Amino acid sequence: MTCNKNKNMINKLTDICNEFNNDPDDLIGILHKAQGEFGYLPKEVQIIIAELIKIPSSKIYGVVTFYSYFTMKAKGKYPISVCMGTACYVKGAEKVLKEFEDKLKIKNGETTPDGKFSMSSLRCVGACGLAPVVSIGEKIYGSVKVEEVEKILSEY
Numbered sequence: 001m002t003c004n005k006n007k008n009m010i011n012k013l014t015d016i017c018n019e020f021n022n023d024p025d026d027l028i029g030i031l032h033k034a035q036g037e038f039g040y041l042p043k044e045v046q047i048i049i050a051e052l053i054k055i056p057s058s059k060i061y062g063v064v065t066f067y068s069y070f071t072m073k074a075k076g077k078y079p080i081s082v083c084m085g086t087a088c089y090v091k092g093a094e095k096v097l098k099e100f101e102d103k104l105k106i107k108n109g110e111t112t113p114d115g116k117f118s119m120s121s122l123r124c125v126g127a128c129g130l131a132p133v134v135s136i137g138e139k140i141y142g143s144v145k146v147e148e149v150e151k152i153l154s155e156y
């Protein structure tokens with residue numbers, strides 16, 4: 001089972017790297033596409049890419065950890081994103097974020113141990129009239145108040 005999963009992963013990554021002619025100069029593009037495919041870039045993915053494009057995996061690790069866009073952690077089943085754009089920030093997004101962190105007992109960027117929720121913050125999502133804005137998966141919540149966080153979570 002695990003073997004098949006790995007084989008699948010190697011095949012997909014081989015295709016992705018081929019698309020970029022296995023060119024190490026396209027590392028960002030490769031990582032971007034790989035994250036789109038798997039949702040995150042765990043160590044095993046980094047090692048396979050390193051072998052395919054023949055660069056040290058430490059270099060890939062450096063890039064993945066440098067850009068906040070890339071993540072090494074799997075997202076939860078219900079990814080929660082709190083908008084931290086100016087309008088949302090002014091309307092208390094920081095407190096809302098903190099409340100989610102407290103209720104879920106995780107920090108921004110982390111996933112709950114059961115894999116149910118993960119937390120992240122975003123820049124303006126273009127719905128400033130609804131500030132502060134929170135999204136959970138595809139669903140958008142507007143004008144979110146700290147007191148509503150518990151109720152929102154109970155929907156999942």
Ligand code: FES
Nearest residue numbers: 085088124127128
């Ligand atoms: S600042 Fe949050 S939607 Fe624009």
